[in-house]
Amino acid sequence: MSKPVRVLIVEDEPIIADDIAISLEEFGFEIEEIVASSEEALAHLENHQPNIVLLDIKIEGGLDGIRLAHLINEKYQIPFVFISSMYDHNTLTRAKSTNPAGYIVKPFKESDLKVNIELALTKNNPIMPPLDEQKELKFFVKQAGAMIPLDFNEVTHIEGDDNYAIFHTNSGKHTVAHTLKEIDNKLSNRGFCRVHKKYIINLSKVDRIEQSVLFIEETMIPIGKAYRKGFFDHLAIF
Structure with a gap:
């Protein structure tokens, strides 16, 4: 039996x-x-190693939650999720500079806590395939008459467009002649999950979830009703 988080x-x-x-x-x-x-x-972190920290921004003491988060990154490398009623531009800009594993806005639902923690731990422990399968984590796109290999780990999400799929990466977009169903069959056990009839997402790239949508950086992706349970089941860690 696995240990609790x-x-x-x-x-x-x-x-x-x-x-x-x-x-x-x-x-x-x-x-x-x-x-x-x-x-x-x-003081707690000096003597203990939690799997994750839930961190309010307005807290007591000499440091606010964001400055504390910077120290957690520097000294302990433990994932943390902000929980705050503050979501103004300045606060969000400061919070993003710490690279949090999530950001939950008060008031929130109980399910938001569970989902964001599981997402945070998934991002902190990305699923890697066996070595003999890693070569399959590349796909090829045509660029200037050549076949260029790209690593699936660079992909943030995949968008379906009829008989084509658009791979979104931090450096650009790449279109391949495959349906989203074909892509899903190959990637469903490798850290990717279909969340909508038009979208497959890389679980390690998700920043936060709010009700029926998720965010990868500033990109908002809907979570379809037909895929919601499967998505949450995919995040389960115990």
Whole structure:
């Protein structure tokens, strides 16, 4: 039996912190500790190794949640998810600079906690195929009369367009003459998941989920009703 995921909660509002803890325990997570300040969080991290940190931005102590997140990156390399009622441009810009594993806006649903934690851990532990299959993680596109290999790990998401599929990467788009169903059959066990009749996403690239949509950086992708359960099942880690 796998060990439960250990969570550190950094939240200075006791009622909210307790609600988060109760919800996560019902989902099977283990709460290592609830702390209210940056100093308490750092003291805990000196002696413990949680799998993930849930981090409010407005907390007690000498550091706010974003400055604390920078320290977590520098010293502990533990994934963290922000939980905050703040989503103004300045706050989001500062938060993005820490490369968080997720960002949940208060108020939120219990399912948002579970999904974002599982996504964060999926991103932190990407699924890699056996070595003898890694050569298949490349596809070829025609460019200037040549066949150019591209690594599937570069792909953020794939968009279907009738009998063609458009591979979106950080460096551009590449169109191949395959249906989305054909692509899905090859990638479903390799860290990719179909979330809509027109979209397949790379699970390691998802930044956050909000109700019926997910975000990969600034790109919003709908989650179709027919694919919702399969998507959430794909994220399950215990």
